[in-house]
Amino acid sequence: MEHPAALAGPPVPWRGLARVLVIRPDNLGDVVMAGPALRALRRAAPRARLDLLAAPAGAAAAALLPEVDGVLTASVSWQKTGGEEVPVTDDLDLVDRIGWGGYEAAVILTSFSQASWPAAYLCRLAGVPVRVGMSKEFGGAGLTHWVPSPPDETHQVDRALHLLERAGVPPVEGRLRVRVPAEAASAARRLLDGRPGGDGRADGRGRRPCALILPGASCSARRYPADRFARVAGLLTAAGLRVLVAGTAREAPLVEATGAGVPGAVLLPGRLDVPVLAALIDAVDVVVCNNSGGAHLASALGTPVVVLFAGTEQVEQYRPRFGPASILTVPTACSPCRQFACPFALDCLDIPPEQVAAEALRLADERGGPWWQTPAGTRDAR
Incomplete structure (x- = not known):
């Protein structure tokens, strides 16, 4: 009743x-x-x-x-x-x-x-x-x-x-969809290709597979530690992926801590507005992020995503459902806590970087097949 x-x-x-x-x-x-x-x-x-x-x-x-x-x-x-x-x-x-x-x-x-x-x-x-x-x-x-x-x-x-x-509105299917503006897609391509306005690291032999790491989140309780993100970035680079690290201007210290020691990493603190971020997510092979907006943009665009999901929320409420996704979290007695700052040791995100990197490599492989068997500059159509 x-x-x-x-x-x-x-x-x-x-x-x-x-x-x-x-x-x-x-x-x-x-x-x-x-x-x-x-x-x-x-x-x-x-x-x-x-x-x-x-x-x-x-x-x-x-x-x-x-x-x-x-x-x-x-x-x-x-x-x-x-x-x-x-x-x-x-x-x-x-x-x-x-x-x-x-x-x-x-x-x-x-x-x-x-x-x-x-x-x-x-x-x-x-x-x-x-x-x-x-x-x-x-x-x-x-x-x-x-x-x-x-x-x-x-x-x-x-x-x-x-x-x-x-309230009387006929239902629609619940798939997330976003429209990436053409100018944002062009800006993302420049970042990846190394053309003017990009990072200058293109080697002329076609685009390497790319991973985008987004270390930020709306509060500290939802952020995988930056030193562990840095280890993930290093492992992905060693496996042959090109790593980009992005965040808002406020997240610049996280971006720097994640990618500064990683050879060839492209750091983009405060350089991307939301449409260009969406275009970059659309263009890369895998995204690694916290439970944040990047995860839902990846879901909407069909880009594989590894989500480091803190115990602040229930996974069922926010799980990416519309593209390849791996949700990594550690069950804890205090979850869901709804806290902005963890009063303990962030045990819900005590996930080995090796596991995170392995999941990212698996999803990138499943998307387009092993890149060493794929002609440079090609990828599966969505």
Whole structure:
């Protein structure tokens, strides 16, 4: 039996809507995983303008999602975690921005531990008449269409599609898809080929197989140690792969610690925007990363990925499901902990670099066959 307030509102006239706001103010990977939900909304409301309200970390992914028409970027108060004081004017300004959009409906996407009520009440104050969201608890009039949460272990993609289906949006298949802009693909090719703007290390005999290492993550509790990433990079280089290491400008120390001592490694701290990162992921033979946005971009692009999955989250909620993937983690009694900094010794990521490198080499081999048997510069079509 569900709460009597569940889905108490009238049917939503999706097909007749002209302006819809989708709210997902989280990280890059969360926005990428919202792609199937955006695709379902686009089909249900084919004439509507679909705007995305996203945090700065996730807003850049909108360029990869063809369903998104515009972006409202905001660091929303209900996602703050540091206990800092947030001016009330921030919320009031956001109410004004949403109000100026003239939205007829708002769809609020959340992970299992989040409530949609804060966003719903801001949309209510902004005059959005239809407000669809999901939460474990009842919260009154903030949502016009409240959907009780599915089981906690539900994958993030399925969770968003479940919300929409309960609100009358026909389901779509849940495969992740992103569109890499042509200019981003050209920039990635320059990085790999050593042409002007690249790294200058092409040898003229065709592209070597490449591994991309992404040592960053949104918090330290989710990061495989940099010295172990460095060992992985060295092992991959010794096996014949060309290694690239990338991260944001803030992650420059991690990038440097991972690749500085690896012969021939290409270090790209702060040099890639999200579209170029996606293009590079699309072009390499294997990605090695933490449970982060890079894993979901690789899943969307079909690029093999080795994910060092910390015990902060449940694997079932975030597992890459749409391409070759190896999930490496160590079960611990404290998982899932939801911590930003591990109070122990990061036992959930106590994974030997040799195992990580072996998995990366296996996935790279399976993708295109052993590269010593493959003509230089060729690869299997997707």
